[in-house]
Amino acid sequence: MAENQNLESENVFLNIENFSQFILKYKNHFEKRKYYQIDENFKIIKKEPSFILELAYIYFAENKENENIKKIVGGQFLETFKKKEKKIERLSKIEMSKLVDGFRRSIFNKESVFAVKLGNELLYRDKGKFFEILYNYSLISMDVNKFVKTFFAERMIEKIKIENNSKFNEIRDKIDEIIKNILNYFTKSDLTFLNFENVENLNYFVENHVDELYKKIYVENFDKIVEKYNVKNVEKIKFDKNYNFEDLSESKKILYKYIENFN
Numbered sequence: 419m420a421e422n423q424n425l426e427s428e429n430v431f432l433n434i435e436n437f438s439q440f441i442l443k444y445k446n447h448f449e450k451r452k453y454y455q456i457d458e459n460f461k462i463i464k465k466e467p468s469f470i471l472e473l474a475y476i477y478f479a480e481n482k483e484n485e486n487i488k489k490i491v492g493g494q495f496l497e498t499f500k501k502k503e504k505k506i507e508r509l510s511k512i513e514m515s516k517l518v519d520g521f522r523r524s525i526f527n528k529e530s531v532f533a534v535k536l537g538n539e540l541l542y543r544d545k546g547k548f549f550e551i552l553y554n555y556s557l558i559s560m561d562v563n564k565f566v567k568t569f570f571a572e573r574m575i576e577k578i579k580i581e582n583n584s585k586f587n588e589i590r591d592k593i594d595e596i597i598k599n600i601l602n603y604f605t606k607s608d609l610t611f612l613n614f615e616n617v618e619n620l621n622y623f624v625e626n627h628v629d630e631l632y633k634k635i636y637v638e639n640f641d642k643i644v645e646k647y648n649v650k651n652v653e654k655i656k657f658d659k660n661y662n663f664e665d666l667s668e669s670k671k672i673l674y675k676y677i678e679n680f681n
Contacts, residue, residue, distance in 0.1 A: 430491050436572070437478040438581045441471070441592045446501040448599045453607040467563050467603045469669040470494050472570045473594060474681075475533075475577060476676045490668050506594050510541040517543070522551055530605040537601050538594065545575075548648040549657065552600070557643075557652045560610040560623055562632040564603070569635050571600045614653045630661040631670045634677060 424473050453465045470491055477487045509517070521536040541548040549572055556564035574596050582588040586651055613619040666674060 429476075429488055429491070430495070431477060431488060436581050437475055437577050438589075438592050440474045440478070441595050442542060442576075444470075444495075445591070445595050446503060447495065447498055448595065449499070449501065449602055450497055451499055453603065464561075466667055466669070467607070468494055468498050468566060468599070469593065470498065471574060472514070472567070472673060473598055475570065475574045476672060479577070479676070479680065487672060490582075494669070506534060506538045506597070508542075509535060512539065514543065518547060518551070521548075523556055523575060525551070525601070525604050528609060528611070530602050533601045533605050534598055538597050541575075541593070541597060542590075546597075550649070552604070553643055554646050554649055554652070555604065555650060558611050558614075560612060560627055561608050562629060563607070563629055566631060566635060566670075567600050567603060569639065570673070571596055614651070616626045620655065622655060624659060628657065628659075628661065628664050629666055629670070631666055631674045631677075633657050633661055634674060638677070658659065 425583060430444070431440065433551055434443060448468055448470050452466055455463050455465065457463055473487050473491050473494075477491075512520075517536060517540055521533065521535060521540050522671065524533040524536055538549060540551075549568065552568045552571070553565075556568045559565070575593055578592045578596075580590050582592075612623055636655070643649060644652070644654075663671065663674065
């Protein structure tokens with residue numbers, strides 16, 4: 419915890435030239451231990467995921483000093499923990515059909531270790547299939563953060579490829595951190611699904627789960643995602659409700675403004 423407190427008080431971007439360097443400096447340090455807690459009345463309170471990687475991506479994409487991002491990222495490090503260094507080994511001998519099926523099942527069964535290993539291998543063999551599975555899950559999930567993190571993960575991986583000229587040996591250690599971050603969140607957070615045949619269920623989702631960030635990404639990108647990937651059993655949701663930007667967390671406000679300015 420002392421190390422995390424130091425990160426809160428210092429400039430976490432000092433002497434770091436790009437997003438790839440940021441990932442390497444703070445690797446294994448981007449996740450929360452839990453994504454929910456129980457209060458004294460036994461009410462389950464869901465916790466927002468860490469957006470450290472997404473905020474760092476935006477910081478370098480904007481190519482300017484952003485004191486707000488510095489402050490928020492430093493504060494978010496207080497809520498994360500440093501995991502033991504563990505390299506993700508390749509599973510190059512597994513058949514493609516078994517790899518795809520195993521990855522899909524591991525997410526559903528909340529098996530984080532297997533999801534990370536299988537997802538890592540699938541990403542390097544077929545990035546499109548990897549994101550197809552994540553988008554299929556996130557677009558039927560009641561947890562809006564899964565869709566947000568999938569959307570940004572796709573862009574962060576492309577950023578790393580650009581910074582390192584797409585050389586496999588130079589990007590693997592950085593992309594591994596993004597894979598671990600998103601898949602550990604997928605498997606350790608709530609796994610409740612939308613029922614598109616139940617109007618009441620959909621209305622509850624729109625009224626009580628959706629926020630302004632989710633709506634913005636969804637409205638502006640749903641058609642592109644469905645066209646790009648083989649998204650199944652999903653109906654496009656119409657959002658008649660207007661959400662309040664001020665209800666977003668400080669992290670999500672930055673993600674929203676970035677999309678508004680750069681999308």
